[in-house]
Amino acid sequence: MEKSIIHQVFYSHAPEIVWDYLTKAELMEQWLMKNNFELKLGHDFQFSVGPVPSLDFDGIVYCKVLEIEPLKKLTYSWKCGPGNGQITIDSIVTWTLQAKDNGTELLLVNNGFKEANFNVVIFNAMNKGWLDNMNKINKIINEAKNGSTNA
């Protein structure tokens, strides 16, 4: 399964300005979130998004700068999970800038979601919620069976 998140937005500002907002930690924080980004190949950094209990997500995104093409392209890894260093989401974020009509066309692609990591998540989900359901269903089936035998 290959799934991609794609967003394309036109900003009526030069690529130099948009690039700054994508690559300077203090500017990124203003629209994205708190981070310790540095425009250095191989730099490890984190974003704090805030926890999402329904996804079993502790709210920290772990990233590494993978590719820099000044004013044109920026790629970093995008990993997160429930905490304690466990990673359930392992993906890639790519920003592409293109000068157009006195502005910038910005393309965001978040993809490369590796499915292998989901085995654990799925199993945990199965174990937590499903066993409860299973017991309920067993109870219903047994009641139905007993009901029909008695009748």
Next chain:
Amino acid sequence: MAVPTLDVFQVIADPSRRQMLRMLSEKSLPINSLAEHFDMSRPAVSKHVKIMYNAGFIAIEDIGRERYCTLKKDGFNELQKWINYFDNFWKGKLENLETLLNNKIKK
């Protein structure tokens, strides 16, 4: 040995099968390796494997002389939930950036 077709709830009701699924959640394994971890006959392990296969929990693939079991995730939409979350996340953030840039130009 007759292999019954069980529903997903019946499949995970059995502790041995749960243990097998847990092991397969870490990596794919040949049936023989799986069997080594259980105090039961090889045909009994095969029967459990067949039950899990019939219920769509695992895929079986022949590689060389081994039959490999792999956990399948059909019907579980965990990944989709994450993708939806980040899709909305990015949409919102890009709108923030637009607002920020537009305010900047007005100043």
